[in-house]
Ligand SMILES: [Zn+2]
């Protein structure tokens with residue numbers, strides 16, 4: 001079965017990308033994966049924007065096969081193409097103040113100080129997202145090998161205030 005984009009028929013599905021419910025009637029992206037528990041396939045649902053960010057390749061397949069026009073298709077496609085070109089971007093799962101002072105930055109391999117801004121990472125493996133550490137914000141552009149980090153952080157950290165995002169933006173060193 002092919003990946004798909006279609007309106008949610010109920011409000012029961014939860015987005016794999018952000019963990020929030022998908023409202024009834026909202027467009028959702030379905031990635032078809034082998035069912036880990038039984039014969040056949042299972043469909044994993046995402047908000048379209050979350051799918052474009054976190055599952056760029058199957059999302060682009062679904063977008064090109066969509067039977068009806070998808071609103072914002074152009075910008076969604078640009079997000080997904082960015083993720084295909086720079087695959088680490090799909091690992092971005094928001095930002096936060098480091099809670100413990102015990103994590104090691106996956107880019108520079110030094111400790112992340114308690115309270116410092118960090119970008120959370122997830123890895124997709126065997127049909128699941130696994131929490132996978134964090135990077136310093138100043139290390140982010142070098143780690144992701146890309147510049148468009150901030151909008152992706154914002155997408156997966158909707159609770160951050162504008163002032164927080166400004167701080168993060170200031171800390172993001174240019175990619176080298
Ligand atoms: Zn979502």
Ligand SMILES: [Zn+2]
Pocket residue numbers: 105106107108109110135136139
């Ligand atoms: Zn670092």
